[in-house]
Amino acid sequence: MDLKKKIKSLLQHAELYKSQGLLNEALEKYVHAGRIIKKHAAVIGNKKLLPAVAKRIKILKAEINRIEASPDMSVVPENVQDIIKNKFAFTDREETRDLEGAVALAKFGQYDRALREFRVLMDREDLKVNAAKNIIRCHVTLNAMSDAVGQYREWFDQSALRPEELNKLRVFLQSILDKKGIKETLPGKEPEPIVREAIVEDPGIMDGEIILPELVQGEILGDADAEEEIIDISSVEITLEEGPGKWRTVEYDVSFQSGRVINLLISSSDKALIEILRTGLELKKVHFYSPIAMFNGEGVVFSKSRIESGPKQGDYSLDIQIKHIR
Amino acid sequence: MANINLKKREIECKIVYYGPGRCGKTTNLDYIFRHFQKQVTGEMVTTETDGDRTLFFDFLPMGLGKIRGYDVRLQLYTVPGQVKYSATRKMVLREVDGLVFVADSLAVRRQKNVLSLKDLHGNLKEYGLSIFKVPLVMQYNKRDLVEQGIPIMSLTTMERDLNRQLKAPSFPASALRGDGVGDTLKTCIKLTLKSLRKQMGW
Incomplete structure (x- = not known):
């Protein structure tokens, strides 16, 4: 293709991608066009073209950076x-x-x-x-x-x-x-609770999925209101059974708990751990800490997702389903 | 599974529009909102951020009237397409009854389509659902852009990339103009209700 026609086509595509909101694709086309213009400056002979393309690239980069850097709308209507x-x-x-x-x-x-x-x-x-x-x-x-x-x-x-x-x-x-x-x-x-043993109730249905039996500390002495005594897990200690840090233990506070599912927040800097704790991973050795006692048990990584907005943006949210507590 | 209220004789189905960023999911819902007034039962709710990108979801409630004495309601959602909004996508996908995968016909978006479909597959799997079993319709959007000289993929290429194994019903579309939007939705509703009938034993 004729050099001028090629540049024209690249610039046209860049504009069209930009109009579609595909800013990275538009940038790619501008950069490509810029390279060709620079390489064949003598042949093209238009001294204003390169600065014009460079200006567009600069504007586009600024726009991409602005969108990426702007905090996501954390509060919706x-x-x-x-x-x-x-x-x-x-x-x-x-x-x-x-x-x-x-x-x-x-x-x-x-x-x-x-x-x-x-x-x-x-x-x-x-x-x-x-x-x-x-x-x-x-x-x-x-x-x-x-x-x-x-x-x-x-x-x-x-x-x-x-x-x-x-x-x-x-x-x-x-x-x-x-x-x-x-x-x-x-x-x-x-x-002054004395925990004898955690007992397990019949399985229940919650959240549209079968959840594990709710553990009830019905045996806590001196507690008359036993039926709402679902164990609150305040933190967990997980022993990793695979990956580079095999047998290493990690401890995390529980940020939310909904029935059997506890939610942990993992810092984005802990990349190795984020990688190991993939969805579906069975956690065979977990210590569940409640405010008054510690239980051994097992869990499964129910879901893992990156936090997209708010003060914890970039960190990972990990849901662990408690499979078994003893 | 659809939300069935036996007492009120109401069935609520959830249809989710999935696909890569900027593929036209919100445009689909916007067109439906403006042109299917008879079926639309409420306002369309959007959560757009800077650069017209969906943050959480778009939501559009619709009504299909009575089927076997049940008032059937539809809730259409879109997911945020940007890769970084993975958690929200998964949350929106929960308890989905029917899916529309909106693929971008632009040649430069070929890989994004494939990655998004893979993401859908993975997220469904985490909810114990199979992409082969969930009612699914493919939509190849932005066909009109060929007129502007932008390189777009052929339908054969898109079928081969995205639908070779799934063999889901597929439609070329231009959500901006409305071409294929109705056919996509109607087919998805049909498949969703068929699946519902099976679940209800009707």
Whole structure:
């Protein structure tokens, strides 16, 4: 093809790709055209062409950088949040639908709205403690530990929660604070639970998929409200059984828990670990730490995904389904 | 599986438009919203970021009327196409009943199509679904761009790249003009309802 025709064609394609929003493809064409013009400058004889193409390349690169660097819209309008809340609560259990909806909002990074929803759910006797724990989890995920502590103190000063409920929250938050090395002692009575053995209830259906039996600490002495005592996992220690760090143990705090599924946030810098923990990987040796006891067990990597927006952008979100606890 | 409310006699089906970034998923929904007013039951909700890229999803509710005494409702979603939005794609895909894979006909997007289809396959697998069994329709979009002199792939090439094994119904389309949009959706609805009938034992 004639040199001038080729350059013209490349520039035309670049413009068309740009109009399609395919900026990288457009850039490629401009760069290609630029190279040809530079190489055959004497033949082409148009001194204005190269600077013009260079200018377009510069503008395009700036545009690509701007889009890539601009923070993703982390808070979406309320109508979108409503859809997230109503359509992403995958549960057949009417009684937990609102809670699942609020968890979905948190998963989509809509923390303010999620917090609002969890606060409303605290008026419901059956969901009160669970909602309160999720409020704490939201603050922890946002690294707003002082807000988590402040919230607990507010609950402590008010009389909305029963002493045993307050105690559960205190133990839950205190363990997180201790793990993070934050020297803060929450007000409240020391719990005196004696765990005999974790017992397993019948399997249930949640989120449209079969989940493992819910572990119930029904044998915790002195606890009258046993039926809502689903084990809260505050952190996990996983022994890796493959990869370069075979038999290495890694420990992570749990950022969210929904029934059998616990969610961990893994830093983007821990590339080797992210690679090893692929979806479907069976984790044969896991220590599950609850605020009051430690259990051995097994899990499976349920899903792994990169966080696209918010303060944890770039890190990885890992869902582990608890298969077995003993 | 579709959300079936026996008490209210309502069936809610979820159809997801999947495909690489900038392939025209939102344009499909936008066309449906503007031209299928009779079936559309609410506003189209979009979550676009800078550069017209979908952040979370687009959502369009539709109604199909009564089938065997059940009020059948459709929810159309798009997923974000950009590679980095993998987590959201997976969340949107959850409990999907029918799929439209929108492929970009531009020759420069050939590899992106294949990668996106592979991504779909992987995500379905994680939900215990097989891409061979889920109601699926292929749409080869942007056919009109050939008129502007942009190199596009032949339908044979696209079939070979994307549909050789799947053998899903496929349609050439121009979502911007509306060509093939209705046929794609109608076929997907048909396949989804067929699958639903099977599940319901009708």
